[in-house]
Amino acid sequence: MMRILLIDDEPIALTKLELMLTNVGHCDTAVNGVQATEHFVRSINENQPYDLVTIDIELPDITGLDLLNRFCDLEEKNGISPSKKIMVTAHSKVDYVVKSRKKCDAFLVKPIRKATLLEKIQALCSPASE
Template sequence: MRVLIVEDDPTTAQMMKFMIRNYVEYSHAGNGQEGYDAFCTALDEKKPFDLVFLDIMMPMVDGQEMLEAIRVYEEDCGISCSEGAKVVMTTCVDDTKEIYHSLSHGVLEYLTKPVDRKKLLSIMEIVNGSPLTKQDEPYEEGVFS
Protein backbone atom coordinates (compact mmCIF):
# COMPACT_ATOMS: atom_id res chain seq x y z
CA MET A 1 0.00 0.00 0.00
CA ARG A 2 1.21 3.49 -0.86
CA VAL A 3 0.40 6.42 1.42
CA LEU A 4 0.80 10.17 0.93
CA ILE A 5 0.92 12.41 4.01
CA VAL A 6 0.15 16.05 3.20
CA GLU A 7 0.93 18.02 6.35
CA ASP A 8 2.59 21.41 6.84
CA ASP A 9 3.37 21.03 10.55
CA PRO A 10 6.76 19.28 10.85
CA THR A 11 5.99 17.76 14.26
CA THR A 12 2.67 16.27 13.16
CA ALA A 13 4.19 15.02 9.90
CA GLN A 14 7.07 13.37 11.75
CA MET A 15 4.68 11.74 14.22
CA MET A 16 2.49 10.33 11.43
CA LYS A 17 5.50 9.05 9.48
CA PHE A 18 6.79 7.33 12.62
CA MET A 19 3.40 5.64 13.15
CA ILE A 20 3.24 4.13 9.65
CA ARG A 21 6.87 3.64 8.63
CA ASN A 22 7.02 -0.07 9.50
CA TYR A 23 3.81 -0.91 7.65
CA VAL A 24 3.57 0.89 4.31
CA GLU A 25 5.45 2.79 1.66
CA TYR A 26 4.91 6.50 2.17
CA SER A 27 5.81 9.97 1.01
CA HIS A 28 5.33 13.37 2.61
CA ALA A 29 4.41 16.74 1.11
CA GLY A 30 4.67 19.92 3.16
CA ASN A 31 1.75 21.78 1.57
CA GLY A 32 -1.25 21.26 -0.69
CA GLN A 33 0.55 22.21 -3.90
CA GLU A 34 3.38 19.75 -3.26
CA GLY A 35 0.79 17.14 -2.31
CA TYR A 36 -1.22 17.69 -5.48
CA ASP A 37 1.93 17.48 -7.62
CA ALA A 38 3.04 14.25 -5.89
CA PHE A 39 -0.45 12.77 -6.24
CA CYS A 40 -0.70 13.57 -9.97
CA THR A 41 2.84 12.36 -10.71
CA ALA A 42 2.15 9.04 -8.96
CA LEU A 43 -1.11 8.63 -10.89
CA ASP A 44 0.58 9.49 -14.20
CA GLU A 45 3.33 6.95 -13.48
CA LYS A 46 0.66 4.27 -12.84
CA LYS A 47 1.76 4.04 -9.19
CA PRO A 48 -1.11 5.84 -7.47
CA PHE A 49 -1.37 6.43 -3.77
CA ASP A 50 -3.94 4.17 -2.12
CA LEU A 51 -4.44 6.49 0.83
CA VAL A 52 -3.91 10.21 1.40
CA PHE A 53 -3.78 11.77 4.86
CA LEU A 54 -4.63 15.39 4.13
CA ASP A 55 -4.37 18.32 6.54
CA ILE A 56 -7.08 20.92 6.05
CA MET A 57 -5.39 24.14 7.12
CA MET A 58 -2.21 24.66 5.06
CA PRO A 59 -0.58 27.56 3.23
CA MET A 60 -0.76 28.00 -0.56
CA VAL A 61 -3.33 25.29 -1.33
CA ASP A 62 -5.40 24.12 1.64
CA GLY A 63 -6.67 20.59 2.14
CA GLN A 64 -10.17 21.25 0.83
CA GLU A 65 -8.78 22.82 -2.36
CA MET A 66 -6.37 19.92 -2.84
CA LEU A 67 -9.17 17.41 -2.28
CA GLU A 68 -11.32 19.06 -4.96
CA ALA A 69 -8.33 19.25 -7.34
CA ILE A 70 -7.40 15.57 -6.98
CA ARG A 71 -11.01 14.50 -7.52
CA VAL A 72 -11.11 16.57 -10.74
CA TYR A 73 -7.77 15.09 -11.84
CA GLU A 74 -8.98 11.56 -11.13
CA GLU A 75 -12.17 12.25 -13.08
CA ASP A 76 -10.10 13.56 -16.01
CA CYS A 77 -8.18 10.26 -15.87
CA GLY A 78 -11.44 8.28 -15.99
CA ILE A 79 -11.42 7.39 -12.29
CA SER A 80 -14.65 7.83 -10.36
CA CYS A 81 -14.68 9.20 -6.82
CA SER A 82 -15.54 5.75 -5.43
CA GLU A 83 -12.62 4.17 -7.31
CA GLY A 84 -10.13 6.94 -6.52
CA ALA A 85 -7.68 7.32 -3.69
CA LYS A 86 -9.07 7.02 -0.21
CA VAL A 87 -8.65 10.34 1.59
CA VAL A 88 -8.57 10.96 5.32
CA MET A 89 -8.77 14.59 6.40
CA THR A 90 -6.68 15.53 9.44
CA THR A 91 -7.22 18.73 11.38
CA CYS A 92 -7.19 20.32 14.79
CA VAL A 93 -10.54 21.99 14.04
CA ASP A 94 -13.72 19.99 14.63
CA ASP A 95 -15.99 22.04 12.34
CA THR A 96 -19.28 20.56 11.10
CA LYS A 97 -19.17 22.62 7.88
CA GLU A 98 -15.65 21.35 7.08
CA ILE A 99 -16.66 17.77 7.85
CA TYR A 100 -19.72 17.98 5.58
CA HIS A 101 -17.66 19.51 2.75
CA SER A 102 -15.04 16.78 3.05
CA LEU A 103 -17.57 13.95 3.15
CA SER A 104 -19.35 15.34 0.08
CA HIS A 105 -16.08 14.88 -1.84
CA GLY A 106 -15.69 11.21 -0.98
CA VAL A 107 -13.57 11.45 2.15
CA LEU A 108 -13.25 8.15 4.00
CA GLU A 109 -12.65 9.58 7.46
CA TYR A 110 -12.11 12.81 9.35
CA LEU A 111 -9.45 12.69 12.12
CA THR A 112 -8.80 15.38 14.68
CA LYS A 113 -5.27 16.02 15.91
CA PRO A 114 -3.40 14.78 17.71
CA VAL A 115 -3.92 11.70 15.54
CA ASP A 116 -4.54 8.49 17.46
CA ARG A 117 -2.14 5.70 16.38
CA LYS A 118 -4.70 2.89 16.75
CA LYS A 119 -7.28 4.80 14.72
CA LEU A 120 -4.67 5.60 12.04
CA LEU A 121 -3.60 1.95 11.71
CA SER A 122 -7.23 0.79 11.75
CA ILE A 123 -8.04 3.06 8.79
CA MET A 124 -4.98 1.77 6.94
CA GLU A 125 -6.15 -1.83 7.48
CA ILE A 126 -9.60 -0.96 6.13
CA VAL A 127 -8.06 0.55 2.99
CA ASN A 128 -5.61 -2.35 2.68
CA GLY A 129 -8.44 -4.87 2.97
CA SER A 130 -6.45 -6.98 5.43
CA PRO A 131 -4.31 -6.65 8.55
CA LEU A 132 -1.07 -4.76 8.10
CA THR A 133 2.20 -6.67 8.25
CA LYS A 134 4.91 -5.01 10.28
CA GLN A 135 8.24 -4.93 8.45
CA ASP A 136 11.52 -5.53 10.30
CA GLU A 137 13.05 -2.48 8.64
CA PRO A 138 11.09 0.75 8.23
CA TYR A 139 10.36 1.99 4.74
CA GLU A 140 12.35 4.99 3.61
CA GLU A 141 10.29 8.07 2.87
CA GLY A 142 9.48 8.48 -0.81
CA VAL A 143 11.36 5.34 -1.87
CA PHE A 144 8.94 3.17 -3.80
CA SER A 145 9.64 -0.07 -5.61
Protein backbone atom coordinates in the same frame (compact mmCIF):
# COMPACT_ATOMS: atom_id res chain seq x y z
CA MET B 1 2.82 -2.38 0.66
CA MET B 2 0.58 0.62 0.22
CA ARG B 3 1.58 3.87 -1.44
CA ILE B 4 0.76 6.73 0.90
CA LEU B 5 0.86 10.51 0.55
CA LEU B 6 0.92 12.50 3.80
CA ILE B 7 0.16 16.23 3.66
CA ASP B 8 0.65 18.50 6.65
CA ASP B 9 2.36 21.87 7.07
CA GLU B 10 3.62 20.95 10.55
CA PRO B 11 6.90 19.01 10.20
CA ILE B 12 6.45 17.32 13.60
CA ALA B 13 2.94 16.13 12.76
CA LEU B 14 4.20 14.87 9.39
CA THR B 15 7.08 12.95 10.97
CA LYS B 16 4.76 11.41 13.55
CA LEU B 17 2.33 10.29 10.85
CA GLU B 18 5.16 8.85 8.79
CA LEU B 19 6.49 6.90 11.79
CA MET B 20 3.01 5.56 12.56
CA LEU B 21 2.70 4.27 9.00
CA THR B 22 6.17 2.82 8.36
CA ASN B 23 4.83 -0.75 8.56
CA VAL B 24 1.78 0.07 6.43
CA GLY B 25 3.47 1.31 3.28
CA HIS B 26 5.82 3.70 1.51
CA CYS B 27 5.10 7.31 2.49
CA ASP B 28 5.73 10.44 0.48
CA THR B 29 5.30 13.71 2.37
CA ALA B 30 4.31 17.25 1.41
CA VAL B 31 4.11 20.43 3.48
CA ASN B 32 1.85 22.39 1.12
CA GLY B 33 -0.58 22.08 -1.77
CA VAL B 34 2.03 22.63 -4.46
CA GLN B 35 4.26 19.79 -3.23
CA ALA B 36 1.25 17.56 -2.64
CA THR B 37 -0.08 18.14 -6.16
CA GLU B 38 3.37 17.44 -7.67
CA HIS B 39 3.54 14.09 -5.82
CA PHE B 40 -0.04 13.23 -6.76
CA VAL B 41 0.36 14.04 -10.46
CA ARG B 42 3.71 12.20 -10.61
CA SER B 43 2.13 9.10 -9.05
CA ILE B 44 -0.58 9.13 -11.72
CA ASN B 45 1.92 9.74 -14.54
CA GLU B 46 4.09 6.85 -13.31
CA ASN B 47 0.98 4.66 -13.17
CA GLN B 48 1.47 4.11 -9.45
CA PRO B 49 -1.36 6.09 -7.89
CA TYR B 50 -1.57 6.44 -4.13
CA ASP B 51 -3.64 3.98 -2.13
CA LEU B 52 -4.06 6.42 0.74
CA VAL B 53 -3.80 10.18 1.14
CA THR B 54 -4.01 12.10 4.41
CA ILE B 55 -4.80 15.80 3.99
CA ASP B 56 -4.42 18.43 6.69
CA ILE B 57 -7.33 20.83 6.40
CA GLU B 58 -5.25 23.96 7.02
CA LEU B 59 -2.33 24.33 4.62
CA PRO B 60 -0.40 27.55 3.91
CA ASP B 61 -1.27 27.81 0.21
CA ILE B 62 -4.61 26.00 -0.24
CA THR B 63 -7.36 24.60 1.94
CA GLY B 64 -7.38 20.86 2.48
CA LEU B 65 -10.88 20.88 1.04
CA ASP B 66 -9.71 22.44 -2.24
CA LEU B 67 -6.86 19.96 -2.39
CA LEU B 68 -9.29 17.08 -1.79
CA ASN B 69 -11.44 18.32 -4.68
CA ARG B 70 -8.37 18.75 -6.91
CA PHE B 71 -7.23 15.16 -6.25
CA CYS B 72 -10.71 13.77 -6.91
CA ASP B 73 -10.86 15.69 -10.21
CA LEU B 74 -7.41 14.43 -11.23
CA GLU B 75 -8.40 10.83 -10.53
CA GLU B 76 -11.62 11.23 -12.47
CA LYS B 77 -9.92 12.88 -15.46
CA ASN B 78 -7.29 10.16 -15.58
CA GLY B 79 -9.79 7.35 -15.11
CA ILE B 80 -8.07 5.84 -12.11
CA SER B 81 -9.81 4.39 -9.09
CA PRO B 82 -9.85 6.86 -6.22
CA SER B 83 -7.37 6.58 -3.39
CA LYS B 84 -8.71 6.45 0.16
CA LYS B 85 -8.60 9.96 1.58
CA ILE B 86 -8.46 10.92 5.24
CA MET B 87 -8.92 14.56 6.26
CA VAL B 88 -6.88 15.60 9.30
CA THR B 89 -7.51 18.67 11.42
CA ALA B 90 -6.65 20.23 14.75
CA HIS B 91 -10.20 21.59 14.97
CA SER B 92 -13.35 19.53 14.76
CA LYS B 93 -15.11 22.04 12.53
CA VAL B 94 -18.49 20.63 11.65
CA ASP B 95 -18.80 22.56 8.37
CA TYR B 96 -15.56 21.01 7.11
CA VAL B 97 -16.75 17.54 8.00
CA VAL B 98 -19.99 18.12 6.14
CA LYS B 99 -18.30 19.66 3.07
CA SER B 100 -15.68 16.96 2.75
CA ARG B 101 -17.84 13.99 3.72
CA LYS B 102 -18.88 13.10 0.17
CA LYS B 103 -15.33 12.93 -1.15
CA CYS B 104 -13.22 11.81 1.78
CA ASP B 105 -13.36 8.40 3.41
CA ALA B 106 -12.54 9.38 6.98
CA PHE B 107 -11.89 12.30 9.27
CA LEU B 108 -9.33 12.45 12.10
CA VAL B 109 -8.86 15.13 14.74
CA LYS B 110 -5.35 15.86 16.05
CA PRO B 111 -3.59 14.68 18.09
CA ILE B 112 -3.86 11.45 16.13
CA ARG B 113 -3.38 8.24 18.06
CA LYS B 114 -1.61 5.45 16.20
CA ALA B 115 -4.24 2.86 17.14
CA THR B 116 -7.05 5.09 15.83
CA LEU B 117 -5.20 5.81 12.59
CA LEU B 118 -4.39 2.15 11.94
CA GLU B 119 -7.97 1.11 12.71
CA LYS B 120 -9.30 3.65 10.21
CA ILE B 121 -6.86 2.51 7.54
CA GLN B 122 -7.63 -1.14 8.13
CA ALA B 123 -11.37 -0.44 7.92
CA LEU B 124 -10.92 1.56 4.69
CA CYS B 125 -8.46 -0.72 2.97
CA SER B 126 -9.48 -4.19 4.05
CA PRO B 127 -10.16 -6.53 1.10
CA ALA B 128 -13.78 -6.90 2.22
CA SER B 129 -14.49 -3.28 1.29
CA GLU B 130 -13.34 -3.67 -2.32
